Amino acid sequence: MTRTVTLDPLFTAADAPAFTDRDLAHLAAGTLAAVRVPGFLDPATCREVTAALERLPTAPYDPRRVPTPVLRFGPALNDYRLPGGKLDAERYWPDAEAARRAWNRAGLRPDPVAVSLARLGATWGAAVVPATIDGRAVFGGTLRQIDSGLLMHYDDINREFPDGLFDQDVVAQLAFNLYTAVADGGGATSVWRHRWEPADEEYREAYGYGTGAVAHCQRVDLPPHVGDGLLFNPAHFHAVAANTGGGRRIAFAFFLGLTTTGQLVVWS
Template identity: 75%
Template sequence: MPAVTTLDPLFTALDTEAFTDRHLANLAAGTLAAARVPSFLDTPTCRAALNALDRLPTADYDPTRVPTPIVRFGPALNDYRDPDGRLDAGRYWRAAEAARAAWHRAGLRPDPVSVAMARLGSAWGAALVPATIDGRAVFGGTLREINAGALIHYDDINREFPTGLFDQDIVAQLAFNVWVTVPAEDGATTVWRHRWQPDDEQHRDAYGYRPAAVGHCQQVSLTPELGDGLLFNPANFHAVEPNPGGRRIAFAFFLGLTTTGQLITWS
């Protein structure tokens, strides 16, 4: 008799006019796969952000670590881990200060990251604040141009830095993306109802995992439209589908729910 796969009725993606504290809480609790606000940024704001991109110093990832080409601006903490799982602090803080200076010089008006953080803070009922390390605020608000796709992977600051990193203790992590240009088709983000397990390492592929790791798992896929804002829990395995034509550019950051109920941010 064939096996019967039972789906989780709560693992769904929803479109909403605005993010609310309930969306954030459900994503943190794992009772929602993703929440999307169509036209989170209007077309003029997207166009202004896109026009400012040539004023930001972007670079490709090291292809030996990230085999699919991804153009980026801004440091991500997990790119600065040493072999022992600790932060290479000197290198990170130099990159963070350089990125802040470059962001200021670029003069993004309106600033899509500031707009997003303000709206999410209003939804939560308290302002988002940067995560800190020894009292020092980390950088938040990267840019990613992903046209060739991204491997199946997960993001979990507590696993990436198991000995601890921030002054704040985090109980759940969310990821936010807002797109300022999108291809005519393809480029979907897929989120699987699966979190890392030791057996997944047999499917390891560079920084991510081969499809066999999630072949049996429930999933949701969302193809971005211009200005869409997306929230999901990145502890769930997720990936980006390639888009052969056009450009797919998003501003992004992480949110962490702390043990005191505060929302902190980082990249």
């Protein structure tokens, strides 16, 4: 029997001159795949920022956990998750403070994360503030050089830490990427119209999943361009393709959480 695939007309990716509060609401609701703003950061500023990155300490992921090589700066909460969904606070907080000090020493001007958060806050109508744990602000704004791609996976703070982590209650999560350098080819982000379900564990591979988990699922592909700002809902399965040309694929990234009080909070 042949399976007929019916496409969801709402699951599309849109290019826009700027993000709007409606875009953020539709992404949070899952009725839009992604919104990309070309030229969110101008090329000259991207070159300046990329050159300044040499002043930031970067390190690779443990290849036993992330099999494709990725250079990154800044701690991500999920990397400090203990069995049972608890945070390894003894490791996380010193690393977060060290990252803040290194960021300040690097003196990136303009600060691409601050610029992005200010614009998103203006879009939403209220400042974006750091998520907090027991009143303590978490780190937000990692840098990653992904040249060999990432496995298909999803991100969901409420599944990663099911007993709750933040002082704020997050009801929807968005992912933001700002590209300051891209390769000559490849490096696209793909987003599938699929969220995790227990049967997906059959396709588990390292931190992610094999393509069988999204067989017959609708997807959108988003090639990166220098200066692009990209927002999508990371609860949808997503992946990054390997570069196919020369150059580096470098992006600043953070998560935005929509809280029960309508506030936007940020973390990495």
